[in-house]
Each structure stands twice: as structure tokens, then as C-alpha cells.
Amino acid sequence: MTASLEVDRLAYAYPDGTQALFGVDLRIERGERVALLGPNGAGKTTLVMHLNGILTAGHGTVTVAGLPVSKDSLKEIRRRVGLVFQDPDDQLFMPTVRDDVAFGPANLGLRGEELQQRVKDALTRVGMLEAIDRPPHHLSFGQRRRVAVATVLAMEPEILVLDEPSSNLDPASRRELAEILRSLDVTVLMVTHDLPYALELCERSLILSGGVIAADGPTRTILSDAALLAGHRLELPYGFTVP
């Protein structure tokens, strides 16, 4: 079976010369939920930007469900990879929730009733259907993040990629988002510092550190290895032990 996502020896340097990725290899099977852990500056966001072709690999390849990321495949790649940005205010740029969720599928060419149905389905999956005609800035932060997830779900992606999904959420919103992510039947790659959240949602974790994958294994095993975590500036919250 082809993997949902395959990254092969990916290296990238920013135009100013900063080498952010030094050869990243990873493979995520269809239906997996994987956490990507790593300290600030590890290259997580840089890696995420390669997954849908916003940044173009300096060296190596990214393949999404068998389709390599390239200039010619961008349109299809962006349908297959649903990127949820860290700040929902960046993601929700249209005047109403309905228009925002419709933006992606409308770019794919959907119109009329089919488009409206797609919007309603996506909002139902994140429990935000009743907000459909409200402006995004009238929603709470947690609600905005859920709508942001819906905007990419509406494109029926092969893989959902979330950058720091639990940041700035209160405990109730954090739990609600976890329930939603668990209920979705898509492949998920979740970038996070929130180690308990990774443990709660993902069986498998990767550690990205210094621009390479430094560890790959069951989340429970990785989080139990205090020396490994400390070596990559990762820490469990005070009082938390892996059950």
C-alpha cells in the first residue's frame, strides 16, 4: 500500500543561508496519527511548509499518497494535504464561517448545492454547524480553531497537518478538540510541544531536532525516555508521569 506521506532525505536552506533541514526521512501510513515533537527552531514549521509545496525542497522529495510534490502537482497536493495553521486568525480570512469553509472546495471547482453540502458536512464534523453564518471574529478562540480544522476538512484531505493545535486553548477547548481529532477518519500529523496531548492522541511520535529525525517510535516509549527528551530540550509538565 502507498503511504499517506513519505519524506525522503529532505534538506532545505532559507535564502539567507540558514540551513533548517538536513535530510529528513519519514513515512506515515494511511490512518495513522503521528506527533511531530521538537524544540523551538528544530525545523518543524519548515518541514510542514514543504508538505504542501509552500516551500520547495532544496534536496530530496515529498510524496503524498504516491504523488510527488512538484510545481505541476501543486493543485492536487494542496487538496490532499490539509494544513491547519497555528493562529486561526491567519486561517480564517473570509467575512463569514460559511464563506471561509467554502473557500477551499470552491477553489477546487465545487459550486452550488454540492458546495453548500460540503461546507455543512465539514462544520458538522467539528461541531460548529450552528456558527455557519457568523463572522469568525465573533467566535471564541477554541471555536475558531475548530472552524479552521473544518476549512481543511472541507477539501477532503488525505492527511491533516496541524501546527501546534493545542496552543492557547483552555482545558475544555483542548479536550473538545482532542475528541474531534480522534473522531476523524483521516491521517493526522500533529506538530506539538504539548507532550501529554501527543500521548493522548497519537500512538507514534517523531522527534525533529537539529533538522533531522532524531527519534521515531511509540509515543509512550519516547515520553518514558527521560534522557532522550532532555537531549532534545523536551520536557513533560511538572507532576506528569507517563501512565
Added chain:
Amino acid sequence: MSAGHHQLYRAGDTPVHRLPPQCKLAAVAVFALVVVATPREWFAAFGAYALLLAGVAVTARVPAGSVLRRMVIEIPFVLFALAIPFIGTGERVQVAGLSLSLPGLWAAWNILAKATLGVVASILLAATTEPRMLLLGARRLRLPPMLVQIAMFMLRYMDVILEEMRRMRVARESRGFTARDARHIPVVARSAGALFIRSYERGERVHLAMLSRGYTGSMPVIQDLTPSAGQWLLAGTLPGAALALLLGTWGLRAMWGMS
């Protein structure tokens, strides 16, 4: 962070509210052209235009009081118009002991009558059309898409930017700073610069988010707003009646030999 800039719109479900936005925009534009084209001496025609607008307001259930409150934006015109008879030249007339310029009086009347009719028509448009629908309408009328997109983002990000400004002010003031006199201008200016950079960076991030969802340079059609012939006809009532009035008056005057 209330949405203060949406206050022109009054939700409702009247025939006027239901018309597609581009029909209403076009109707207001043509109505304004007819008003402007009407010679200033034709008092009766201006009265009739006002009645037409009153008819629209009644149909749209927009109360007179709310129209009047929104007319404050006309005040600068009013002040300007009031000044003209005093500073105008030419033949002068005595009104209540004041010497006023006759051409000035005509010019003032011309500005006031036409501006008032145009402003009221625009207020009715804004009261019955959501801002975002106005923008969709503008797009359908083939106004420059870049301008329409910019206006759309302003509409969306106004509150976000105001909130950022408020947070920066709180941060300044919680460190003991209050802007009181000119010496504080550099501090405020630096904040404004920081705000600009933050907004610019946000723009870049929003652009990436748009690209990620398949944006290729033009906004996709999300709501199909193609008006029916009946809707164009209904929207045409206001400018149509005004145009009929203008042409009718002109015809009658020609027949009676008045110029």
C-alpha cells in the same frame, strides 16, 4: 471587540433586503446620476425623488429616525453649502438682514438637495445589504477585483487590528505610559510602526493560508448571485421612476416653451 463598523446594516427580510447586491448598487448609481443631471430649478422633481426614496424606506422597513441618525456623515457638505451664500459673489439679496449672494444660494441649494438625495439612497443601500454582500455585488459589477479583495480583508481584519492596537496600548500604559503631549509622539509612532509590521506579517501568513487552500489569484465564486430578470426589473423601479420624472418634466417644459 464589538463590530462597530457593521452598524449601518439593519437585518431584515423585505423585498429590498432580498434583492441581489449588484442590482441595488447599480440602482443607486443610476439614481444618483439622474439626480445629478436634474437642473437645480426643478424643485418639484427633487420633491418627487424624495418621495421615491421614502417609498423604498417604507418597503425596506427602515425607520426615518435611523436614516436621520446616519445622515451625520453629510454634515461637512452642509457646512460647506451654508458658507457659499456668504462668500459667493454676484447679485446679492437681503434675507433677515443678511446680505447673501444669489448665485451662492443657488449653488448651496444644488449641493444640499443633490447630496442629501445621494446620501439617503446610499444609507438605504447600506441598511439593507450586508457589507460583505456589497463587496460581492461590487465584484459582480466588475469593479477592480484587487480593490474589492482589499476591502474584503479590511472588513475581516478591522477588529483583529483594533484588538492588536488595544493590546499594545494596554502594554504601554501598564508600564506607566500615557500619551499626553507632543513629547510622547515618538513612542506612539514606534507602536504604530510595530503595528504595521505585525499587520504586514499577518498578511504574509494569510497569503500562505490562502495558497494552502488552492488560491490561485482570484476569489472563487462561493455564492451564485445571478439575478433574475424580475429582480433587475424590481431594482430598476427607483432609478426608472426617477428617470421617467426627469424626462417627463423636461418634455412638459419643452412643450410649454419654458427653458
